Amino acid sequence: MCVLTDKRPETMERITTPELAEKFIAEQVEAIRAQVGDKKVLLALSGGVDSSVVAALLIKAIGKQLICVHVNHGLMRKGESEQVIEVFGKELDANLIYIDATDRFLDLLAGVSEPEKKRKIIGGEFIKVFDEESAKLEGISFLAQGTIYPDILESDGVKAHHNVGGLPEDMQMELVEPVRLLYKDEVRVVGEALGLPWGMVYRQPFPGPGLGVRCLGAITRDRLHALREADAILREEFEQAGLVGKVWQYFIAVPDTKSVGVKDGKRYEGWPAIIRAVNTTDAMSATIEELPYPLLHRITDRITHEVEGINRVLYDLTPKPIGTIEWE
Numbered sequence: 001m002c003v004l005t006d007k008r009p010e011t012m013e014r015i016t017t018p019e020l021a022e023k024f025i026a027e028q029v030e031a032i033r034a035q036v037g038d039k040k041v042l043l044a045l046s047g048g049v050d051s052s053v054v055a056a057l058l059i060k061a062i063g064k065q066l067i068c069v070h071v072n073h074g075l076m077r078k079g080e081s082e083q084v085i086e087v088f089g090k091e092l093d094a095n096l097i098y099i100d101a102t103d104r105f106l107d108l109l110a111g112v113s114e115p116e117k118k119r120k121i122i123g124g125e126f127i128k129v130f131d132e133e134s135a136k137l138e139g140i141s142f143l144a145q146g147t148i149y150p151d152i153l154e155s156d157g158v159k160a161h162h163n164v165g166g167l168p169e170d171m172q173m174e175l176v177e178p179v180r181l182l183y184k185d186e187v188r189v190v191g192e193a194l195g196l197p198w199g200m201v202y203r204q205p206f207p208g209p210g211l212g213v214r215c216l217g218a219i220t221r222d223r224l225h226a227l228r229e230a231d232a233i234l235r236e237e238f239e240q241a242g243l244v245g246k247v248w249q250y251f252i253a254v255p256d257t258k259s260v261g262v263k264d265g266k267r268y269e270g271w272p273a274i275i276r277a278v279n280t281t282d283a284m285s286a287t288i289e290e291l292p293y294p295l296l297h298r299i300t301d302r303i304t305h306e307v308e309g310i311n312r313v314l315y316d317l318t319p320k321p322i323g324t325i326e327w328e
């Protein structure tokens with residue numbers, strides 16, 4: 001059950017082509033079937049690259065013996081939970097349990113402004129919801145996880161840093177971790193070979209606590225809504241401009257502060273939307289993408305006109321260091 005001693009063999013070929021991905025998939029399907037037999041497997045499916053690829057692999061290997069649980073903590077980006085339902089619930093016909101826990105999370109977070117406290121609440125509540133849900137299920141013997149090789153290299157073999165994916169330690173289940181020896185780029189090649197949508201496989205990194213780290217200070221529903229809408233516009237415009245897959249990470253943060261503006265001849269107080277668009281290889285340091293001015297103007301125009309509550313758009317030019325990528 002323990003993966004701590006897992007080491008990628010020196011001889012293991014890097015998966016770079018569809019052919020190599022197919023070979024890996026065939027091997028893993030065999031290995032999963034041998035490990036699991038006719039027992040049931042539980043998976044927390046966030047919709048991120050790693051858990052999605054693990055879900056698709058397991059569906060191929062054991063079909064309905066896999067039970068996916070998707071917890072919507074209310075801090076997902078626009079359309080994300082819907083995509084999980086569409087792809088896994090409908091297209092892949094998976095055994096998917098969808099839990100909309102938005103109210104639980106947002107009620108607990110109300111009035112909490114300290115970043116670490118917010119993270120703890122989100123992580124803790126996630127475990128609680130997942131625990132409650134798995135307690136309702138019977139005969140689950142295995143827990144699948146989207147652990148990848150850098151997780152093993154960087155931590156203790158579980159997604160400890162991914163504090164929303166971190167699951168209860170006392171869960172007495174054997175682990176199934178089919179992509180634990182793969183690097184991220186390999187997971188993506190495998191995901192494509194499994195037929196997952198491009199947008200899911202090449203998704204930019206998204207923190208476990210989701211928009212919770214980008215809705216700065218105490219989260220309110222109206223500001224969270226504004227953030228989600230502004231972020232969706234930014235992503236749409238990046239897509240239109242052909243920047244998806246070229247810029248490593250891009251998003252909006254909305255601070256808990258207002259300034260005076262003017263709209264339709266009247267005073268209009270609103271929050272600023274801050275654009276972050278960075279490039280990096282390891283997230284330890286990051287540079288700023290040189291976005292074209294016409295694109296920045298267009299994004300500003302759309303966000304200030306289309307998003308209720310936003311009256312300014314700013315572009316954060318701070319590299320990491322000294323600024324972190326997220327604002328928190």
Ligand code: XMP
Pocket residue numbers: 161162163164205206207208209249283320323324325326327
């Ligand atoms: P910072 O803000 O520290 O972020 O420069 C570095 C990278 O880590 C991502 N990030 C997270 N990823 N769970 C994750 O899986 C998290 O809790 C988390 N917090 C930050 C961040 O988006 C950036 O890519």
